[in-house]
Amino acid sequence: MNDREFEARYEDRFAHWLARMDGELAVLPADGPTAWIRRVYREHGELPVERFAWLAFDHKCRTVTEALRQVVADARESTHHDLEILPEFTNPSPGFPAGDVAVAGSAIQSFDGPRVRAEVADAVQSYLADRYRTVWPLCPRHQVGLHAVTHDGEATWWCHVGDHPGDRIPAGGPAAA
Numbered sequence: 309m310n311d312r313e314f315e316a317r318y319e320d321r322f323a324h325w326l327a328r329m330d331g332e333l334a335v336l337p338a339d340g341p342t343a344w345i346r347r348v349y350r351e352h353g354e355l356p357v358e359r360f361a362w363l364a365f366d367h368k369c370r371t372v373t374e375a376l377r378q379v380v381a382d383a384r385e386s387t388h389h390d391l392e393i394l395p396e397f398t399n400p401s402p403g404f405p406a407g408d409v410a411v412a413g414s415a416i417q418s419f420d421g422p423r424v425r426a427e428v429a430d431a432v433q434s435y436l437a438d439r440y441r442t443v444w445p446l447c448p449r450h451q452v453g454l455h456a457v458t459h460d461g462e463a464t465w466w467c468h469v470g471d472h473p474g475d476r477i478p479a480g481g482p483a484a485a
């Protein structure tokens with residue numbers, strides 16, 4: 309078997325396993341497998357559903373908690389609202405095999421740092437709008453609310469009016485992963 313055949317077979321098996329996990333757990337974000345899921349497959353192979361569910365849940369708990377701490381610190385600094393937002397965890401269980409991690413009522417879909425940071429930032433932005441009628445963050449040039457996106461593999465605030473990036477999420481850049 310040459311390298312290309314090996315790789316094709318690997319991708320095939322990965323896709324097959326992932327389809328099974330997604331069928332049981334519905335864990336895939338709309339834009340497909342993420343770097344984290346690929347890493348898990350490379351390191352652990354074809355994990356059974358329940359072990360994968362707990363591994364994924366545990367990883368998401370940690371990633372979301374850290375992202376939320378950083379985003380809340382940014383939001384506090386610029387809005388001066390004393391935000392108290394804690395992540396909400398629902399453990400995997402027979403009736404809800406993937407479990408759930410949510411921020412201010414929004415379920416976080418992704419497993420990868422940059423996408424998680426963008427989703428968490430979006431949830432904090434909605435929370436500020438709902439609770440304090442505060443638009444955060446504002447584009448300093450256009451005075452409109454920015455949108456949390458991933459751009460060039462990093463979480464970034466984006467101005468749709470001027471089609472330009474704003475600050476990174478979090479503003480100082482992410483802590484080393």
Ligand SMILES: [Zn+2]
Pocket residue numbers: 447448449450451467468469470471472
């Ligand atoms: Zn702008």
